[in-house]
Amino acid sequence: MDDDVLRRWQRGWSVARQWTDYAEVDGVIVVRVGEPDRRVEYLATEQHATTAAQMAQSDANPAGSSWLKITTRSRPRVAAVLHPLELIRTERLLTISLSDQPSSQAPAPYELDVSAMPGLIDVELRTDGKTAASGRMAVFGADAVADVIYTAPPHRRRGLARAVMSALADAALDQGAITGLLSASPEGLPLYQSLDWSPVADLVVARTRLPSVG
Ligand SMILES: CC(C)(COP(=O)(O)OP(=O)(O)OC[C@H]1O[C@@H](n2cnc3c(N)ncnc32)[C@H](O)[C@@H]1OP(=O)(O)O)[C@@H](O)C(=O)NCCC(=O)NCCS
Known part of the structure; x- marks a missing residue:
């Protein structure tokens, strides 16, 4: 397993x-x-x-x-x-059925930018022309692996990482992915727990x- x-x-x-x-x-x-x-x-x-x-x-x-x-x-x-x-x-190591992850919108004034090519999705949230939060997901068959999820310190605890994860999951589902996988650092763990990811x-x-x- x-x-x-x-x-x-x-x-x-x-x-x-x-x-x-x-x-x-x-x-x-x-x-x-x-x-x-x-x-x-x-x-x-x-x-x-x-x-x-x-x-x-x-x-x-x-x-x-x-x-x-x-x-x-x-x-x-x-x-x-x-x-x-x-x-x-x-x-x-955590997993989720991507369609079960709660969806979440970026709060104003942050603007969402999704750049998706087959197998690789990048998401950014910007304000004042600067990146406030970002993340990446690689799609490999039915699996989507989240990586480098990051929110700049002044923008933390405003729901940005949650919105990044939501946009990544939506784009991965569009590419046919079913299961999310990621390796959570101790700092990232509470975010993913709040999004219902399960430990493996x-x-x-x-x-x-x-x-x-x-
Ligand atoms: C982890 C990180 C991405 C969270 O970004 P964020 O934009 O502040 O997260 P959100 O505001 O979307 O938080 C969503 C939920 O996650 C949980 N959470 C996030 N950060 C938390 C913290 N420091 N302590 C406890 N819970 C936290 C909370 O449940 C939060 O909901 P709430 O604010 O309503 O209580 C950010 O702290 C970061 O970039 N850290 C450094 C890089 C890193 O560790 N990335 C993860 C790699 S696996």
Whole structure:
């Protein structure tokens, strides 16, 4: 179950980030990102956490640039397996039937801009010519993966992210998507809970350890 959801989320997430060079090796999805601080992402369920950790520790990338995301129902268990690595945070993999997400309009004076091409939707809310909130959704078959949902600090708690999520879901439904998937940061979690998204699993985020200074 986690295996299937993780794979489906990763496919959409990779499209949203334009990280399209990936392959599955020994139960671990290896996404070759190629950025200086993030050369690679290893994604796996807890069952394959040890393999993913070994891959990260034995690859040729600079310290701190190999990242892992491991799904689990028990964070302490995964933390023990990933022990030599640096634990960064725990996110939560969430899902929803897109048509069940409550719909919401952007409040005045914010203007909604939806830019949709097949498989990729970008939404912005603007005021005074500036972006106040934005988000992206990648559509992959029947799945739509939300990513980079953001509201600029002066515009928070006015319902903008809720309106962004609503516009993204509408556009994804128009493209034939049925199920929403996303990985929520601790900061984003209350937003998605307020929109009735359901938890699938925790996603422990780690990376190879940087050398200690001093
Ligand atoms: C998370 C974030 C996108 C929320 O944006 P926002 O425009 O302020 O959210 P909304 O005003 O639409 O909030 C909708 C609901 O979400 C919940 N919510 C949002 N922010 C919350 C917070 N800081 N604390 C508690 N609940 C919160 C509330 O239920 C809120 O409804 P209410 O204001 O009527 O109580 C914004 O704080 C942000 O950009 N954070 C940094 C980036 C980030 O973490 N993005 C999420 C990545 S997964």
